[in-house]
Amino acid sequence: MTQRMYLTCALGAILLIGTGALLSSHAAAGPANRGFKPFPDASGEVQTLSVGGALNQQGPFFQAQGTNGRSCVTCHSNRTAWALAPWEVQQRYLQSAGTDPLFRPVDGATCPNDDFSTPGARLSAYRLVLSKGLIRIGLPVPANADFSITAVDTPCSCADTQNVSVYRRPLxxxxxxxxxxxxxxxxxxxAGNTLNDSLRSQAxxxxxxxxxxxxxxxxAVLDSIVAFERSLYTAQVLDHAAGRLEAEGARGGPEPLMQQPFFIGINNLDAQGQPGTPDVFDLYRAWNHSNQPDRQSVARGEAIFNTRPITISGVAGLNDALGLPxxxxxxxxxxxxxxxxDHSVPGPLNIGTAAASERTPDLPLFTVQCKDGSTVQTTDLGRxxxxxxxxxxxxxxxxxxxxxxxxxxxxxxxSAASLNDVLAFYNRRFNLNLSQQETADLVAFLNTL
Ligand code: HEC
Ligand code: HEC
Known part of the structure; x- marks a missing residue:
């Protein structure tokens, strides 16, 4: 296990050197004033623009506010769309010999009481953040819960049934x-919070x-952090196959995203319970008329996203909420x-990503006894x-x-290592039978977002 992890780390480092070369050739692209430089990613380049030009990278978002050396950027970095990628985690582990502030027992490790006494033990304690960028989230079972956790089958040493440990990706x-x-x-x-309230409380x-x-x-610190993060717009700007994402009338990239109208419920059910428009993405419609095959593929993928029929059943939060099996x-x-x-209303959904059937051996499996007599097994209780x-x-x-x-x-x-794996999940869950061409087109489209 230890050897394999080192190998993965080394691969991560090689990958980084490889993509670093690409960066310099495109570094000059994109708006100069209020944009951060673009960064290379899996299929091209990603870039962040900041409304009002708040490019100050010295503010409290970037400064340690606590006692363990971490700041917000420790887990939300510009080059990974203000999230956290395993290749970056592995690189930081290698370069800092595991001392980077990300690697703190509190929630970087699978459990604060893991063994940290040897290099091998430390590598094992940090295996979930190294392999998948997962952070431990500790949450108590609410006092009024209509269920209790009766068993936790877990490879991690946090196995409490009252103060529960689940492992999640930074958003x-x-x-x-x-x-x-x-x-x-x-x-x-x-309920009742404004977005600003929620983000302040989150910070x-x-x-x-x-x-x-x-x-x-x-x-002042909270206001500064929230103002900074709220100023950011991030999107793919370049695709290695399709080229610049605003070419030939397309509207990819962060600039059009800044202009995109939004309010909660913008495309939700109307008063008659009829769904809003399924025509959700139209960024690449112009590429239907492109002569470039890779652009046509992106346009087809966008149309598949909007129109390919999916028989949705058993999704708690949707089928039951609408009374439609x-x-x-x-x-x-x-x-x-x-x-x-994103979902245009807050309602959370169970599509089955935390189901026992989807469990990988690195995650805990909780057995939950509900007051109605039913028993549920899940890797994360979610909402x-x-x-x-x-x-x-x-x-x-x-x-x-x-x-x-x-x-x-x-x-x-x-749990999905790639966009292909995301689609493999949807194929399993909803018997989609996406063809090879449909899969390739959808992935091409999702990569341009
Ligand atoms: C140790 C890693 C870590 C650090 C440090 C960290 N975050 Fe996060 N952040 C996460 C994880 C993990 C989640 C998702 C957790 C969940 O949903 O249960 C998250 C979620 C968020 C979200 C929610 C986005 C959404 O779509 O709902 C925001 C906003 C955010 N973090 C901002 C911040 C800010 C601001 C700071 C610094 C004050 C910060 N984070 C520090 C790991 C981190
Ligand atoms: C029934 C509702 C539903 C349908 C239909 C659906 N999704 Fe999702 N999607 C979700 C939910 C809920 C999540 C978050 C699940 C989780 O993280 O456990 C999600 C997550 C994702 C993610 C991961 C995003 C991330 O940041 O990790 C991608 C990509 C995605 N969906 C693409 C698609 C595509 C492509 C389709 C059509 C083939 C699709 N979804 C159909 C509800 C749905």
Whole structure:
């Protein structure tokens, strides 16, 4: 195990050197004034623009606010779309011999009481952040819960059934204007909160928790952090196959994203319960008329996302909420915020990513006894750890789908290593039978977001 991990780390470093060369050849591209430089990623380049030109990279978002040396950028870095990529984690582990502030027992390790006494033990303790960029999230079972956890089968030493440890991917701290709920389980967005309230409370909790601050942050620090992250817009700007993403009338990249209208519920069910438009993405429609085959593929992928029928059944939060056991939908039924792709209302959904059948051996498996007599097994209780309701087990928000190429692996637990793996999941879960061509087109499209 130890040897394999070192090998992966070395590969990560080689990958970095390889892509570093690409960076310099395109570094001059993109708006000069309010843009950060573009960064190479899996399929091209990703870039962040900042509204109002708030390019100050010395502010509190970048400064340690607590006692363990971490700041927000420790887990939300510009070059990975303000999220955290395993290749970057591995590189930091190698370069710092495991001393980078990311590697702190509190939540970087699988459990604070892991063995850290030898280099091999430390490597093992940090294996989930190294392999999948997963951070431990500790949450208590709510006092009023209509369920109890009766067993935890876990390879990690945190096995408490009251103070539960789950392992999740950092969400991007960018494109925040489009959020309908903050965090995978919406825990920072109680009813009545404005987005600003939620983000302030999130920053406070991150400083007290991830950064292990001894004293509460000042209002000035919180305001500065929230203003900075709210100014950011991030998207893919260049695709190695299709070229620049605003070419030939296309509207990829962060500039059009800044202009994209949004309000909560923008494309939700209307008063009659009829769904909004499935035509959610139209960034690459102009490429239907391109002569360039790779651009045509992206345009086809966008159309597949909007129109390819999916028989949606058994999705708690959707089928039960609408009283429809079967919904003939599309990818855009759930990913319905125009040209952004998150769920346009806060309602969390259980699509099965935390189901026992999808469990990988590196994750815990919880056995949950519900008061109604049923038993559920899951790798992450999701929204249920906030609401205390059994019916919310396994529910997560429908996340924003921009800048995907910069931030694999996917889903709350990093269970899909690539976009192909994401589609393999949907094939399994909804019997999609996507053809090879449809899969290739969808991946080409998702990579341009
Ligand atoms: C140790 C890693 C780590 C650090 C440090 C960290 N975060 Fe996060 N961040 C995460 C993880 C993991 C999540 C998702 C957790 C969840 O949903 O349960 C997250 C989620 C978020 C989100 C939610 C985005 C969304 O789509 O809902 C925001 C905003 C955010 N972080 C901002 C910050 C800020 C601001 C700081 C510094 C004050 C910070 N983070 C520090 C790991 C980190
Ligand atoms: C029934 C609702 C639903 C449908 C249909 C659906 N999704 Fe999702 N999607 C979700 C939810 C909920 C998540 C978050 C799940 C998680 O992280 O556990 C998600 C996550 C994703 C992610 C990962 C994003 C990230 O940041 O990790 C991608 C990519 C994605 N979906 C693409 C698609 C595509 C492509 C389709 C059509 C083939 C599709 N989705 C259909 C609800 C849906």
């Amino acid at each position: 991007p701290a960018t494109n925040l204007r489009f959020l309908t709920t903050v965090m995978w389980d919406g825990r920072e967005s109680p 406070f909790d991150a400083i007290m928790g991830h950064e292990q601050a001894a004293t509460a942050p000042s209002n 079967v919904i003939l939908g599309t990818c855009s039924t759930c990913h319905n915020t125009p040209n952004v792709g 249920a750890l906030i609401s205390g309701r059994c019916s919310d087990i396994g529910k997560f928000k429908g996340p924003i789908l921009r800048a995907l190429a910069a931030r694999a692996p996917y889903f709350h637990n990093g």
